[in-house]
Amino acid sequence: MATSYRTCNICEASCGIAVEHDGGVVTSIRGDEADPFSRGHLCPKAVALGDLHTDPDRLRAPERRVRGGGDGADGADGGFAPCDWDSALRESGARLAAIQARYGRDAVAIYVGNPIAHNYGAALYTVGLVAALGTKNRYSANSTDGLPQLVASSAMYGNQTLLPVADLERTEHLFMLGANPLVSNGSILCAPGIKRRLEALRRRGGRLVVVDPRRTETAAMADEHVPIRPGTDALLLAAMLRVLYTEKRTRLGRLAPFVDGFERLGELVEPFSPARVAGATGIAAGTIERLARELAASPRAACYLRVGVCQTRFGALAAWLGNALNVVTGNLDREGGAMFTTPAFDLVALAELLGQTGNFGKFRSRVRGLPAFGDELPVVTLADEIETEGEGQVRALVTIAGNPVLSAPNGRRLDRALGKLEFMVSIDPFRNETTRHADFILPPTSQLEQGHYGLATSTFSVRDVAKYSPPTFDKPAGGKHDWEILLELGASIARGRGPFSRLAGKAVRLALGRLGPEGVLDLALQAGPYGRFGERARELLGKEAVDAPLSLAELRRHPHGLDLGALVPRLPDRLATKDKRILLAPPALVADLPRLVRELELPRENGLVLIGRRQLRTNNSWLHNSLRMVKGSDRCTLLMHPDDAVARGLTHGERVRLSSRVGAVELPLQLAPHMMPGVVSAPHGFGHDRVGIKLRVASAHAGVSVNDVTDETFIDELTGMAALNGVPVTVESLEPAGLTPPL
Secondary structure (H helix, E strand, O other): OOEEEEEEOOOOOOOOEEEEEEOOOEEEEEEOOOOOOOOOOOOOOHHHHHHHHHOOOOOOOEEEOOOOOOHHHHHHHEEEEEEEEEHHHHHHHHHHHHHHHHHHHHHEEEEHHHHHHHOHHHHHHHHHHHHOOOOOOOHHHHHOOHHHHHHHHHHHHHHOOOOOOOOOOEEEOOEEEEOOHHOOOOOOOEEEOHHHHHHHHOOOOOEEEEEEEEEOOOHHHEEEEOOOOOOOOHHHHHHHHHHHHHOOOOOOHHHHHHHOOHHHHHHHOOOOOHHHHHHHHHHHEEEEHHHHHHHOOOOEEEEOHHHHEEEEOOHHHHHHHHHHHHHOOOOEEOOOEEEEOOOOOOHHHHHHHOOOOOOOEEEOOOOOOOEEEOOOOOOHHHHHHHOOOOOOOEEEEEEEEOOOHHHHOOOOHHHHHHOOOOOEEEEEEEEEEOOOOOOOOOOOOOOHHHOOOOOOHHHHEEEEEEEOOOOOOOOOHHHHHHHHHHHHHHHHHHHHHHHHHEEEEEEEHHHHHHHHHHHHHHHHHHHHOOOOOHHHHHHHHHOOOOOOOOOHHHHHHHOOEEEEOOOOOOOOOOOOOOOOEEEEOOOOHHHHHHHHHHHHHHOOOEEEEEOOOOOOOOOOOOOOOOOHHHHHOOOOEEEOOOOHHHHHOOOOOOEEEEEEEOOOOEEEEEOOOOOOOOOEEEEOOOOOOOOOOOOOHHHHOOOOOOOOOOOOEEEEOOOOEOOOOOOOEEEEOOOOOOOOOOO
């Protein structure tokens, strides 16, 4: 029996775990009480790491699509047959290179899913594959998740990775919008055991206010829950700013010398009086005024918004105005406010080095003219680019750890579009709703066979921490890590382009292959603020938590991780804007504000709107093949306020049809008094009923995909971000009159 200490990398909480194993078999996974960051906290998802590792449906070798197969002939399993790595990589690279040679570089698209954010090796080496492809048709989960916050940070602070973090351990007032961290475990807010941290906030006399259309698990423990109509958060934030300006409650404090646009912002929010905004938001004018005054009166406060706000038609404006609220109350970059981290592997500096600070609108999509951000296009237009003929049409696709058929809006349309591609290759451990369309599926090793470092999560952690987790199990014979697959696929593409590209690809492969993710990590740690080249920086920051200069070897000596201390003020030096100034009225966002003003003039609709919801025992679409994650009562249900049900003659437990402009799904109805009237909610990540997937447990608990109802034309017009919340829908009964089956 042996015990390995590592970080759970399923979600952003990054909890320390102790994995007990014997003979290559996981016998238990428990919280690591010696981890200085998580202190033994564990959520149900962590135990699924063992299930994922041993899942019989997880692919251990490449699969090739057998065209015209599907009946098991010639060794095929549902249209797929196993093949060797050399053939899979060589043919994939050659096919991609040939398509680009015939139609142009943009004929191949690439989509990257959000598990990459929890896999430092894949994150580092995806950059090389993207460079090898050289296509403008780049897509990722960002445009269904955090794109508005990246846009706001780039516009205001000069770098998309400069994401302010609520200083939970010292704040006295946390104003939270569209987030449910008791279930999500925190998002763009790495804080394991967040319930414990929020309870500590309240014990020390602090105040927690949650703004959400649903009385979520987090809202239930808050001092105040403020229901809001989905998609109107930007109006609320603008009205709160107006109150602060009108009543002269603003205070820039130490930020004043390096803030531009303070007076201009006051002029911009003038149209958003609380009285005018009240009807649209569903929040009384007096309540809006009180919320603003209480936030301004607190000596240490932070505004934190997340995915429920980002996934709306005004997500970028809301992200900007939320940041602005922190600035004008003097709470940005101060203890107890919204602060910036000092990670050991400085992702902010890396973004600057790679020129990925967040350019906006450098080019636009071919069909709908949607803007690129950070050289990525919004995924809402991927189906357009595949289906629309002409120069630049997408004819091939590479997916990496992503399942956009279930995560992107109007998934049924995207599903059909993928079937029209000339070629597709997926780097993924499962044959799922998206990868079933691939010509080759290239499966990486499991999480427990890989080392881990929280490259992304340490960038938005509530404390500065550093931890390296070595692999729990050796890489199996014939297996490949995802970074190796990425490197070799890039080299294979280069080989298909001729002698010069072949030589260049070989050189890159040799250099990066020998270095590996651990080598890159070691160099970055030593060059970072806590490394041997960063001692002066450490002194200036007052960081004394490291006994020796940080390196990979030093982290290996601390298997439970290192606490590098509380967050410290970093501005103005950390800013990446010209002259290191905060832009409080960035031009691109200011130009979009009239659209928000026009929203106030629109008549209020009386129909239903749809929002999503997270669940503790799931993580998007990829934990449903673990029986312990899906067993029990059906969790793929539609929540509705009882008054809305009565008005439609619906009863608890009956199956209903949820419909929108793009499609319909059928699922059980669950009456929920904690829902705001006029709003219904369905979870995302389900819909495992497609033919050709190989997920036996998930298929037996298929549920429906809420993204078969969300609309790819319902977007944030500024950024092209998918507006998955606030979608207009109808709900109708499927049952004969008088029958009310149990839920």
